[in-house]
Amino acid sequence: MANAAKTEAKASRNTVQRTLVLNAVRSLHNHPTSADVFEQVRMKHPSISRATVYRNLSVLAERGDVLRVEVPNGADRYDFRNEPHYHAKCRSCGCVVDVDMPYQTDIARGIADAHGFAVESHQIVFSGLCPACRQRG
Amino acid sequence: MANAAKTEAKASRNTVQRTLVLNAVRSLHNHPTSADVFEQVRMKHPSISRATVYRNLSVLAERGDVLRVEVPNGADRYDFRNEPHYHAKCRSCGCVVDVDMPYQTDIARGIADAHGFAVESHQIVFSGLCPACRQRG
DNA sequence: ATACATGCAAACACTTTGCAGCACA
DNA sequence: TGTGCTGCAAAGTGTTTGCATGTAT
Numbered sequence A, B: 001m002a003n004a005a006k007t008e009a010k011a012s013r014n015t016v017q018r019t020l021v022l023n024a025v026r027s028l029h030n031h032p033t034s035a036d037v038f039e040q041v042r043m044k045h046p047s048i049s050r051a052t053v054y055r056n057l058s059v060l061a062e063r064g065d066v067l068r069v070e071v072p073n074g075a076d077r078y079d080f081r082n083e084p085h086y087h088a089k090c091r092s093c094g095c096v097v098d099v100d101m102p103y104q105t106d107i108a109r110g111i112a113d114a115h116g117f118a119v120e121s122h123q124i125v126f127s128g129l130c131p132a133c134r135q136r137g
Numbered sequence C: 001a002t003a004c005a006t007g008c009a010a011a012c013a014c015t016t017t018g019c020a021g022c023a024c025a
Numbered sequence D: 001t002g003t004g005c006t007g008c009a010a011a012g013t014g015t016t017t018g019c020a021t022g023t024a025t
Helices: A017-027 A035-046 A052-064 A131-135 B016-027 B033-044 B049-063 B131-135
Strands: A066-067 A078-079 A086-090 A096-099 A117-127 B065-069 B077-079 B086-090 B098-099 B118-129
Touching: A017 A035, A017 A052, A035 A052, A052 A066, A117 A131, B016 B033, B016 B049, B033 B049, B049 B065, B118 B131
Parallel strands: A086 A117, B086 B118
Antiparallel strands: A066 A078, A086 A096, A117 B118, B065 B077, B086 B098
């Protein structure tokens, strides 16, 4: 007994902090940055450190419990949805929103030459102006 | 006289440094980072500063003389090509290559709801393993 | 009991900025 | 001759890491 067979993943503990970080991402539906998550968790648990938030966001993203959205030129965002989908980023205020567009499972088939790359995933980020920034002119 | 009509762009000078930066990007065909450009320019002009390289890369990118490729989680890359195209980034070594795939001019038409965003451009970054990293296991 | 997690601070990578002096147009 | 550019250093942003202590299992 006591052999977890081929379990290659490390054991992982359920700490108060990890739970709070997960709940924060689930409750913030605006693609929070690590800083947003930190502030949110700090309300309930003032002693948490930034490092712990970063470490837990990474663990949760690896597990697939949250989705990490790597936005060019800006802090990483985290998303409570965990199916792949696309995003748009405002070039003026930097806000990020989900885009309602089917996931292009087969998009890599359109590649004629990726120089031997084994493509595993892709990401599309649209850029433009959000409604608020459009009005501000 | 002396009115340049509607020229809204600021006057811009051709300094030795700016020329060297542009030539460096044109000669380096491997999506150099600002650090790569800095090293390259430094060979000819040892007194150049990093700040000048950053400032000139921004000017040249705004002008359209070079293409800035904003890679998530990594330094910006610069590309001597200036037509839009896509890139792939190795998740192991971080290298970036051009992908030979037609530019999807109409991709934004597939968006059902972008929450009022005025989409202006898009970027696709493929992720996977480059040939060298595939072999290393 | 012990491997994993935490908090702190320092380090890190990349980029921007304030400022005094310089140089292109 | 004056605005734009340079070099330097310092600061800024976002993230990671070393280490001693703490805690879930």
